[in-house]
Amino acid sequence: MIFGATGDLAKRKLYPSLYHLFNKGKLTKRFAVIGVARRPLSHEDFKAHVKDSVLTSIGSNDNIDEFVSHFYYQAHDVTDSDSYMALKKLADDLDGEYSIDGNRIFYLAMAPEFFGTIAEHLKSDGLTDTSGFKRLVIEKPFGHDLPSAQELNERIRTAFSEDEIYRIDHYLGKEMIQNIEVIRFANALFEPLWNNRYISNIQVTSSETLGVEERGGYYEKSGALRDMVQNHMLQMVALLAMEPPIKLTTDEIRSEKVKVLRALRSIKDEGIKDYFVRGQYGEGQIDGKSVSGYREEHNVNEESNTETYVAGKLMIDNFRWAGVPIYIRTGKRMTAKSTKIVVQFKDIPMNLYYSMDKPLAPNLLVIHIQPEEGITLHLNAKKSGQGMETTPVKLNFSNKSVDGMNTPEAYEKLLHDCMRGDATNFTHWDEVALSWSFVDKISDIWESTKDTGFPNYEAGTMGPRAADELLAKDGFFWWPVTNLDVDNC
Numbered sequence: 001m002i003f004g005a006t007g008d009l010a011k012r013k014l015y016p017s018l019y020h021l022f023n024k025g026k027l028t029k030r031f032a033v034i035g036v037a038r039r040p041l042s043h044e045d046f047k048a049h050v051k052d053s054v055l056t057s058i059g060s061n062d063n064i065d066e067f068v069s070h071f072y073y074q075a076h077d078v079t080d081s082d083s084y085m086a087l088k089k090l091a092d093d094l095d096g097e098y099s100i101d102g103n104r105i106f107y108l109a110m111a112p113e114f115f116g117t118i119a120e121h122l123k124s125d126g127l128t129d130t131s132g133f134k135r136l137v138i139e140k141p142f143g144h145d146l147p148s149a150q151e152l153n154e155r156i157r158t159a160f161s162e163d164e165i166y167r168i169d170h171y172l173g174k175e176m177i178q179n180i181e182v183i184r185f186a187n188a189l190f191e192p193l194w195n196n197r198y199i200s201n202i203q204v205t206s207s208e209t210l211g212v213e214e215r216g217g218y219y220e221k222s223g224a225l226r227d228m229v230q231n232h233m234l235q236m237v238a239l240l241a242m243e244p245p246i247k248l249t250t251d252e253i254r255s256e257k258v259k260v261l262r263a264l265r266s267i268k269d270e271g272i273k274d275y276f277v278r279g280q281y282g283e284g285q286i287d288g289k290s291v292s293g294y295r296e297e298h299n300v301n302e303e304s305n306t307e308t309y310v311a312g313k314l315m316i317d318n319f320r321w322a323g324v325p326i327y328i329r330t331g332k333r334m335t336a337k338s339t340k341i342v343v344q345f346k347d348i349p350m351n352l353y354y355s356m357d358k359p360l361a362p363n364l365l366v367i368h369i370q371p372e373e374g375i376t377l378h379l380n381a382k383k384s385g386q387g388m389e390t391t392p393v394k395l396n397f398s399n400k401s402v403d404g405m406n407t408p409e410a411y412e413k414l415l416h417d418c419m420r421g422d423a424t425n426f427t428h429w430d431e432v433a434l435s436w437s438f439v440d441k442i443s444d445i446w447e448s449t450k451d452t453g454f455p456n457y458e459a460g461t462m463g464p465r466a467a468d469e470l471l472a473k474d475g476f477f478w479w480p481v482t483n484l485d486v487d488n489c
């Protein structure tokens with residue numbers, strides 16, 4: 001059951017992903033999808049809507065009619081208690097018709113204020129009273145801060161147990177994010193060096209060229225800290241910093257990620273300015289075109305103090321990472337759309353080659369998450385010819401790139417995981433709670449400081465100058481994300 005079946009997420013991500021799974025034979029024929037939204041559509045109208053979504057997104061129509069024949073629609077206002085009975089009747093009928101054995105997935109692709117209400121009704125009106133499995137897939141944002149996340153969690157837990165709740169973080173469905181574990185734990189080359197003896201710092205960048213588009217209303221209340229840092233950025237950090245799990249099971253991996261989040265140095269009050277920088281874009285140029293500043297965007301206050309950029313220095317106070325800064329940065333309207341992780345290794349004790357005053361380039365491991373996917377290892381080698389001069393060289397592995405951002409691929413993997421009952425790439429409540437309690441301390445201070453000096457970076461740039469100073473005071477600089485490309489060697 002997809003709640004919010006006529007919405008943007010369902011159209012652009014969920015139907016194309018289900019279609020891919022269907023065509024790859026990963027969905028049996030024994031499935032039905034009930035779309036739920038308020039507008040009055042017939043089953044046939046809805047099938048046409050799904051077909052159109054797939055054709056627009058993928059441009060392919062192999063088996064499309066067979067695919068959409070599994071779709072049904074229920075016009076239903078989720079706040080209206082009476083309409084859940086009709087939904088249950090349709091679900092029970094389809095259960096029999098498709099021999100589904102009572103297995104149900106409820107996907108909440110709707111505004112978060114409805115999540116609690118829907119979960120409670122699913123239970124009180126008997127939709128979760130089923131002979132098979134029942135799973136709840138819940139979209140972000142999971143709360144606005146720790147108290148609201150706790151309240152939401154309590155409401156959904158009245159109907160679903162923790163292991164039936166699949167909290168989506170679409171970054172966890174990205175191919176190269178799933179690869180972090182493999183790069184670390186399947187290579188004798190890296191794991192022994194993956195600690196404070198050999199790594200000087202780690203940089204995680206997720207930059208976007210887009211502005212807030214039509215989402216000004218949501219973004220005004222969220223900002224980059226809640227929109228990107230609380231979830232995607234901290235999840236990447238947890239995967240980079242966790243200890244090897246004793247087994248690759250959901251519980252073991254989650255428990256290692258939780259330990260990282262617990263070890264994050266808690267930064268409070270005045271200290272926040274030494275660790276975090278916020279920014280907001282003003283007008284500027286992207287791809288040669290003039291774009292407006294954030295304060296001029298639709299549904300944005302003209303004196304808004306919402307941050308569209310965050311840079312931060314995270315310290316993980318445990319044995320492995322003591323003293324190694326993990327820098328993160330994310331923002332809208334930056335120079336390039338790019339998500340990259342740069343692991344910078346410590347310098348060797350002295351340069352035997354060439355002159356002592358010219359340091360060797362540091363070894364870097366770059367993990368390219370998007371748009372290109374791959375890894376690059378930056379080494380030093382001998383320059384061809386006579387003498388012992390060195391030159392930086394790059395070893396590249398380029399995964400087949402996905403053409404486009406936030407592609408259905410991540411959703412496809414996550415939907416399939418949920419169908420198989422594998423919650424590894426979804427966020428456990430403990431991770432959500434720890435991330436909020438870390439982020440809340442920053443947002444509390446930022447929201448009480450009105451003199452922000454915004455806008456403080458021009459659209460089309462890599463953020464405010466203070467973000468460079470954050471690294472410079474530790475003797476580092478941001479490795480550029482635009483010329484570290486996997487194909488650029």
Ligand SMILES: NC(=O)C1=CN([C@@H]2O[C@H](COP(=O)(O)OP(=O)(O)OC[C@H]3O[C@@H](n4cnc5c(N)ncnc54)[C@H](OP(=O)(O)O)[C@@H]3O)[C@@H](O)[C@H]2O)C=CC1
Binds near residue numbers: 111
């Ligand atoms: N769009 C995206 O790319 C992403 C979205 N998300 C999250 O996914 C969720 C959905 O986002 P999105 O698809 O963009 O939202 P939309 O506003 O596009 O869609 C909302 C959907 O909810 C339905 N709806 C609204 N009110 C009710 C109601 N009272 N009863 C029943 N149905 C209702 C609407 O249909 P109708 O008007 O017919 O009732 C529509 O189908 C949000 O939580 C968002 O944060 C997360 C990541 C990316």
Ligand SMILES: O=C1O[C@H](COP(=O)(O)O)[C@@H](O)[C@H](O)[C@H]1O
Binds near residue numbers: 339407
């Ligand atoms: O969750 C979100 O992510 C997107 C960025 O996702 P990506 O896969 O394109 O990197 C971001 O634009 C959006 O604001 C945020 O809500």
